[in-house]
Amino acid sequence: MSLEQELALQMTRRRFFGRGAKGIGSLALATLLREDLYGDASGRSYGALNRLHFAPTAKRIIYLFMSGAPSQLDLFDPKPKLVEMTGQAMPESVTKGQRIAQLAGRKLVCVGSKFQFKKHGRSGAEISELLPHTAGIADDLAIIRSMHTDAINHDPAVTLIQTGGQQPGRPTMGAWFSYGLGSENRQLPSFVVLTSGGGQGQPLLSRYWGSGFLPSSHQGVEFRSRGEPILFVSNPRGVTSGSRRHLLDGLRDLNRLKMDAVGDPDIAARIKSFEMAYRMQTSVPDLMDTGQEPPKVLEQYGAQPGVPSFANNCLLARRLVERGVRFIQLYHRGWDHHNSLPSNIALQCRQTDQAAAALIRDLKQRGLFEDTLVIWGGEFGRTPMNQGDMTRGNYGRDHHMKAYTLWMAGGGIKPGVTVGATDDLGYNPVEDPVHINDFQATVLHCMGIDHEKFTYRFQGRDFRLTDVGGKVIEKAVVSG
């Protein structure tokens, strides 16, 4: 089948099923042609959602995941009262009956932040001295201080925020988008994962970008910072330059012969998959070569070409966005500061603050900010109670699920707002609490999707990313 014929085939599909088509028919057909995975000649492919539920405010997402859970009390949620009470016992009325992680059974002592907070920008967002660069983009952010979650350990908490449930087996956010919206380009996957190279911390499980019960083709494709950027994307050594193309030409001809003989549409899909793999082989090295960026840009991010880092990944995220990748998931580890929090968090901020802010500025400068949703945050927060040694200026914090901070910016997000508030000790939200499912509903909302209508039937149940909850955070999104 020639490319022209493929195009004609897809046009037919559009003609018959493009408008008002509902349910199994068109979906089965798209599946039959594996269209959800490959762009057509124009690079556009069709996901399970025939049409969006309403006009989207964002077309793509960059999610900067801070694995290990950064301390909101030292970064975004100043608590003078807690500072005052440092060293005193945490009132039992607050903690009674609450779930406690590693501090279970220990004496619970208040510890305030040792860092200074200031109001920034016209919005007057309060941001700690640890994040001077983020402070510089305060007017672009919606800072949500009233996040809360249901899980108190890393694994279930990351699973919850990525999939809507704590139990393994469900698709992650990026997989849902890949499934629902398909791909926008012909040489790269629609869901890409970047992990900051080296360093250590809480483990990263492939479940965190898995496709759960969705077809595995929707799982995130990891772009690695060491070794081959995508597994097996390079030719093996000793493959001469011309021989690969000859092999693929022969393969295409033989597979077409087969296609003509047995008529299985999967063969057409297989032919396309080899061509797309070939395009990936040439486009990926180009994509990864941040050395092409002007020195000024590298400097803004604090990135060095070839050196794996969060900064480099932020820059790559922008390059991926420019190439039509829909969902880019960054993971940066090392925020799990049970001990020696002040020194560790300072270092952690120095590795992330500048690049995150540079990303926002860069997107703005390129006109990409208004339809790119950027998210920054971890899986839960940290306790107002001390953990570990508490000496002059040194303290630690345990896992805290009742309240934490996350920010969103860009496509459809109200700039320069702070949503929600926590009590004087930073233990519980007292204003506009935002559950993980609410956050997920909001992300879907920005992409033009009604979280209650975007479902997948598995084992007799219509599953959705927001599980059985979810309410869009109205105060954080641009209305209308």
Add this chain to the structure above:
Amino acid sequence: MSVLQPPNQRILRSGAWILTCLATAALVVTPLSAAGPGETPPVDFNRDIRPILADNCYACHGPDRNQRMAGLRLDARDSALGRLDSGHRAIVPGNPEESQLIRRITAGDEALRMPPAWSGKELTRQQIDLLTRWVRQGAPWSRHWAYVRPERPSLPKVTDKSWPANAIDHFILARLEREGIAPSPEADRRTLIRRLTFDLTGLPPTVREVENFLADRSPEAYEKLVDRLLASPHFGERMAMHWLDLARYADSDGYHVDFPRSMWKYRDWVIAAFNANQPFDRFTVEQLAGDLLPDPTLEQRIATAFNRNGMTSTEGGADAREYLSKYVIDRVNTTTTVWLGSTVACAECHDHKFDPFTQQEYYRLYDFFHQIPEKGLDRDPAPPYLWLPSEEQRSRLSQLERTIQSLEASRKARLDMTHDGLDEAQTQWEGELARIHRTRRELELKEWSMIGPFIAQSAEEAFTRAFPPESELDFSKSYQDGKLSWNARPEWKDGKAQPLLGNKAATYLHRRILAESARKLKFFVATNAPYADGLKVWLNGQLVLAKAVEGCEPAKSIEVQVDLRSGANDLLLKVVNYGGGYGFYFSLDAPLEDKALMQVMSAAAKPLLERDGAEKTALRHWFREKNSPRLQALGRQLAELRKEKEELEQDIPTVRVMEDMEHRRPTHVLIRGDYRSKGERVSAGVPEFLPSLPAGERVDRLALARWLVDPDHPLVGRVAVNRFWQLFFGTGIVQTANEFGTQGEPPSHPGLLDWLAREFVDGGWDVQSMLKTIAMSATYRQSSRFRPDLLSRDPANRMLARGPRLRLPAEAIRDNVLAISGLLHRDRPPGGPSVYPYQPPGLWENKAFYCRTRYEQSEGEDLYRRSLYTFWKRSVPNPILQTFDAPDREVCTVSRERTVTPLQALITLNETTYVEAARVFAQRILKEAGPSVRERIRFAYRAALARPPGPEEEKITERTFHRIFDTYRGEAAQARQLASIGESPADADLEVTQLAAWTGVAKLILNLDETMTKE
């Protein structure tokens, strides 16, 4: 007949035909109720009505008590026909006009209309019409089909009496004849043997097997083939590929750190059970309750590992009670999915919304699996477990223990016996030590000072970048806006490790050493963390040590020797943290790990009279260990034996198994599934809508298992045969093989499903016999070639007017190329520890929890072991298996997807196994085939596809060979590189550019769609 000769050239000429048939594709698929024009067909409740009610109404008018509105329950007849809270009746049989249900679904007023707008549901005209007709016809009710015991149906009548080979075909053909579709002709014999060999062994047939089958012209040739394959040891391996998905078998814990675990004895049990054709009822009972059988055998206890395969956690700060409850939930969900074909998982939090299954019943099932004496957060082997040494291992271990004990005794004796000669030598040695200590007095080691951490973007950068202290040692200076300056650390004592701060960071340490004269100095340095960090050492500006870190290596002290000059010397250290904690250690006496040496050195530094007894003993033992040849020999021997013992102990497999505690743990309903919110107490029991447990017997897992395999159970037989069907045809008769409840899809051939179920159950749950019945059917033997008429009417092939054409499952994808190339050791008996095939470096390590994991590639045969033996690490699945849709095995998986993606193409083109297999296959082609290009091509096709190439294929392949060969002309170096990929050595007899070009052809053939497909 060649595969390349389509039966209808005219239609199949080009791709254009697809256009024609796809145009109508959306109009088909679902089974339709057939009725002639003008006649009002009877409405079938199960087929037509229940799905509408379930989808649109049950959420508020279904089994869930807490969500029920208006007192209306539409999943049970009595209640649906009874009076509502309002006094009205929802359904008045025979009278749609009086039925509130019909009035409300047709109400003009949107506020009254059902389903309400807020639900997002809407009934179609057709659905309203169906409901109305149904009420008019008297609202006949029947139970959901799957909850009623299957009865053996009589065989449907068919017109073409010659086609059916067995009962299956009657059901298939009857449906096809009703639809006016002819079945496909039988596939050719080459296709059949390849199809069958993949289906029953997961491997391709060998060339000889194909030839033997073709040569056997007897009428029983096909049946003999089926029997031979069922008897093959590879049959059990193939069935295990499938069963291990259900059993969520893996070699790692799954949660958080994802530690390795030893469970492969269970995997081997599964293989053996299928090979022994263990009846499915026994297979069931042993896995669910083997431990509770009277005098259980070891094998029966191993079988219970089925329900210990679930994920477990060791995460710090986790609440064991929460995880214990997760483990039990996993067992309930897995067991019900595997045997009842229904997920009851939602009843963990509330009554089931669609099926008559209450939350209370969920926890009654929970109680069965809640009695295991497990603690919740144990590392492997998490009790209860079995320790399973082989006879050989057991006897070697006890032998080792005895030898070690006796050697240790004689060593002890020797260490303390009087021995004048040795004692004299010791005195001399101590004199020597004392001299060393005296010469140290000629040195003055000043206090340490430090500066840092200097932060970098990565550890590599921190290691390579020269921060200011490397270019200028100016202790008065500060850096980074005054944040970093030199600090004296007078409190740091040598020989004691000091923690440092910062991740991906460098800290510098400095001390001045004054020497009376130029001399050598030896010292030990370490970075003090379980895993190595970077270290550099300079003396007087000269770099004397640079130790970077590659991956995760355990930390070790390093001995450094420097040449001190007379006078002042500057010793500068740079410690670079690669992650986790880090620190610094310095000692003139001993490495950080050698506590004994440290003790000796400090004892020796003391004057004789000040030494206490322990110190004296330490010195004597140390000296004798080092200087008595006998003791040294003993020490070496003991070290070797201990090492052997340790390795042996690690090799001895364990397996986690089920056991019940003596005192039952109370089970409560967990409100909203929250392990801390206990509701009413419940005891073990089975759901009410299913048959009940036999009265008067003990209610435990054994009772549950026996209840499942009662011949009258409505679900178990159907669920099992449906999965067998799925193995052959890719899709079950019930497509939703994991959901037989009201939300599942109805069977495409209900009669066939029931016939197979009865045949299976009444025939003694004979698995191999069931598989044989399917394999012998004419339905299975049809050609899988797509037909335009079918593509328009039945694109998903649910009516089975053709055979299955399906991409191979992940394991078979890889096993196939290993087999074709000859790398696979086909004769190796099944079983054994999991293996570690090729995998790109760093895959495990880069995302691990502080280096707690390392991938050590297997060697030799194990590199080419069948893929089901690949170490199954849940958090980082093997990339080949994962990319070809193998599940991560975190939860029970009933059906796998079959995707086609570019990542698959990258694997089959570039991954080491494939490149090596292509080269080894090329070697085979060059050695075993005739000398001409064409002969070689024909050989290759036969070996890979069980058939010769067609003329056009031969031409394309030959052209490709010449083109690739041309690119290797004069490129012997490149060719050699290609040939060097993989652990198996390249055949040195073969000319290397020839080999490279044939490697290209071999890879071409291994990448064909047909090679990856069961046709």
